[in-house]
Amino acid sequence: MKKSINNTIPKSDVPLTPKDFESDQIIRWCPGCGDHMIVNSLKKVFAEIGYKKENYVVVSGIGCSSRLPYYVNSYGFHGIHGRANAIASGVKIANPKLSIWVATGDGDSLAIGGNHFIHVVRRNLDMNIILFNNQIYGLTKGQYSPTSPLGAVTKTSPYGTIEHPFTTGELVLGAQGTFFARSLDILVDLTTNVLFEAASHDGTSVIEIFQNCVIFNDGAYNEITNKENRDDNVLIVEDGQPMIFGKNKDKGLVLNNFNLEVVTIGENGITEKDILVHDAKTPSPFIHLMLAKMHHPWVFGVIRKTPAPTYDDLMEEQISMVKAKSNIKCMDDLLNSGDTWEIKE
Amino acid sequence: MNEETTPMSGRKQVNDIVIKFVGDSGDGIQLSGNIFADTLAHIGLDMATFPDFPAEVRAPRNTTFGVSGFQIHFSNKKVLTPGDEYDVLVCFNPASLKVNLKNVKQGGIIIVDSSNFTPRSLETAGYTSNPLEDNSLDNYIVLQIPASEMSISINSDLDKKSAERTKNMYILGVLYNMFGFELKPAINYINNKFKNTSQLINANLKSLEEGYKFSETLKNFPKFYLAKCELIPGKYRDIQGNVATAWGLMAAAEKAGLHLFIGSYPITPATEILVELSKHRELGVKTFQAEDEIAGITSAIGASFAGALAATTTSGPGLSLKVEAMGLAVMTELPIVIVDVQRAGPSTGMPTKSEQADLYMSMFGRNGEAPIPIIAASSSVDCFFAAFEAAKIALEHMTPVILLSDGYIGLGSSVFRIPKMADLPEIRPPFADPNVKYYPYERDDEWYVRKWAIPGTPGLQHRVGGLEKSDIYGEVTTDAKNHEKMVINREEKIKRIAHKWPLQRITGPEDADLLVVSWGGTKGQVEGAIQNLTTKGYRISHTHFRYINPLPLNTHEILKSGKKVIVCELNRGQFANILRMNYQDIEFHQYNKVQGQPFTVRELENAFTELLNS
Ligand code: SF4
DSSP: OOOOOOSSSOBOSSOOOGGGGBOSSOOOSOTTOTHHHHHHHHHHHHHHHOBOGGGEEEEEOSSSGGGGGGGBSSEEEEOOTTOHHHHHHHHHHHOTTSEEEEEEEHHIIIIITHHHHHHHHHHTOSEEEEEEEOSEETTTTSEEOTTSOTTOOBTTBTTOOOSOOOOHHHHHHHTTOSEEEEEETTOHHHHHHHHHHHHHSSSEEEEEEEOOOTTTSTTTTHHHHSTTTHHHHEEEEOTTSBOEESTTSOEEEEEETTEEEEEETTSTTOOGGGSOBOOSSOSOOHHHHHHHHOOSSEEEEEEEEOOOOOHHHHHHHHHHHHHHHOSOOSHHHHHTSSSEEEEOO | OOOEEOOGGGOEEESEEEEEEEEEGGGOHHHHHHHHHHHHHHHTOEEEEEEEOOSSSSOOTTOGGGEEEEEEEEESSOOOSSOSSEEEEEESSHHHHHHHGGGEEEEEEEEEEGGGOOHHHHHHHTOSSOTTTSSTTTTSEEEEEOHHHHHHHHTTTSOHHHHHTTHHHHHHHHHHHHHTOOSHHHHHHHHHHTTTOHHHHHHHHHHHHHHHHHHHTSTTOOOEEEOOOOOOSEEEEEEEHHHHHHHHHHHHHHHHTOOEEEEEOOOTTTHHHHHHHHTOGGGTOEEEEOSSHHHHHHHHHHHHHTTOEEEEEEOHHHHHHHHHHHHHHHHHTOOEEEEEEEOBOSTTOBTTSOOOTTHHHHHHOSSSSOOOOEEEOOSTTHHHHHHHHHHHHHHHHTSEEEEEEEHHHHHOEEEEEOOOGGGSOOOOOOBOOTTSOOOTBOBOTTTOOBOBOOTTSTTOOOEEESSOBOTBTOOBOOOHHHHHHHHHHHHHHHHHGGGTSOOOOOBSOTTOSEEEEEEGGGHHHHHHHHHHHHHTTOOEEEEEESEEESOOTTHHHHHHTOSEEEEEESSSSHHHHHHHHHOTTSOEEEEEOOSSSOOOHHHHHHHHHHHHHO
């Protein structure tokens, strides 16, 4: 049973199903693309959250992922390259009763729109940013992106990239982000789960989804996704639970000299009690940062979810506060305020 | 200064005076100017003011590049501009005299704080000899007032620095005597300004009164008198152009029953609009100081999608950055107001100086066929009405609208006859009816306007975006014929707005020898020049454009009425070329200036008479 979400966004009177968000558009993503799974998770979670249908707004920029608004039956805005987060900010500030979902990619939010991305996170505007990270530019047919690993061979890096990639979570935490979660396109349940957690978070939620581009970067996440060693490479964290992973559930993380270290339960006297318990709520970003940057194993789930005032709440509070104190109630009051004088007939 | 000698208490009657206060930033120039302007307002005179700031925030003392100023033009008749030449120049140091002397009228009055004409400050200003002693000012009436010295000696209870600061009041006292003003409004102003610091109030008042008395002791002290004002009865206030723009947008939001959202990034000389709007949370104004110019406009587009009256305010370099997003607003057919307070360009150019050279960019600066209506404010006060109208057109026609202002009218102030909200026209956005099946790109036959469906309204879920959409249904498509149809639809929508504009008017004789064409913030200077020439017997008419795109329906007819036509603008001929493009049968002469300065009435008179005599 899911927790319910309490905020000022109006709830639907009738129960909703993913069908309520089915759009009549023909989906134009390549067959096998990870995006298909993500949009299905989104429709599912919209129904689970249960806001009124008309209160969902999906905003996107440019890129394969940014086609998403057409494939969900809600209010949608397909913006221009890099600007989804800025457009969405305007939507939310103008009407805080809307539930805002940004569909964006590693190019859209970390390259051309990097500035808007860090600033929306810093402001902690209540919205959910789903960042599809495929480590490549798909729509323009295969150039490297800011998350492509150093040395990646792509159309614009035939000899390998000579750029150090961004880690999305590191940027989010650097910008004082209050929510960061990670999922994998094929883990539909986990995706639905973290999207729900994001919706229940009051503030900017960044959900990075590792997404396989079958055409231009197929297998980028093989190390994580292949069946044989997936379990040994993937740690799914849960708030309040020890960080244990592995095929045999015998591996875990401990803190050693300010570093996270992988240990095996049963070896060197390590027991389950020694394993670090995940605290997503702590305001301190240090362990969250290490989790976000870790590669062995890769960390998924809600890495950080910590409360802080949101821009939209502060805006509304400020308006009511100033309104209550002011004698100026309308434009006629303002026009006639201060220094005025009459010229008589 | 139109002098007529009258017996009135031995004072000369004048109708029209331009004063400029100049000195270092720390000399209290703006304060003296504001007090003086406030008194003029209480007497009921019309006026226009213009502050003149150095580009540097705090320039070194006594340097020519650190000179700041405050110009006031006042009259008992309608004041058209802050004035180009000064009847009275008030100088607090040699550098300010050096910079401003060239604009003092022949025979004009120069008041100097003579205590500040020290060898050192003369040298910093670049004087090799003291202009107060070397006869170089013989063509002027020079009043040497040792204001700093006197202020220090009469306020010996204060520390020297604070006492010296009141020198601006000392000189103000001299001016009040010169124009026969009572000190009372100034005293009230000072009492309000320095609330709770009685020591400062006393010092300032003492200097003011002593300055007044001191001027009585001067030999041949010039004294003037202004007759009663001829302004239309009503309630008035003083308003800066940028504040007027802010209020115009707020008025439009109230009239339309919408929230006002502003997404802006600070930029000279448009910043004051954002600053002003930030003050008005009490009226629900949501200002969003964006991380950059692009976020400014795109957040505004988002807010507009969500059903707010949205605007973004900027100057030329910022407008350049907004270009792509303006295309998005054209494509999504969402209402936003884009305010460009123009400054001298290209690139960073001269941020504090004015120009009208963003017209081409406003007209043409977008990829694809992307027409946008353009309204140009013609004065500081008109910024209010132009902003209101820009918002009304944006909201009722579902389109971005560019409002062109400029640094000169934006930073300048003039007297504003306060309108009543009830007298402003209604604004009726075309909201979609939730009970009717919604098609995002369905248009009404008359205006070609699509309906506005606001998120949160049940049943109107839809998608818009930068990709071309199918007519009526709004689905993504690259269909050839559909694209052409949509381009033409968007074009037609803007063209039809011309039917909403008032007809273009002409002032002056119908068969004039010269028709002067102007647009935007130059209206006052052009009117001034034409009035002067008309008095001298020239047959000259004037048409001033406020609506630049689309042009008013009778534009051709109007332009054909002049035997000769001259277009004056502060650029290299952008509007003239737009007119040529539209009306190839008319020969357009040009008068252009790109010096970062407004036209002077005199240079316009010369240009017009030269063309008339050729
Ligand atoms: S190009 Fe890659 S990311 Fe884009 S739709 Fe195809 S598979 Fe998906």
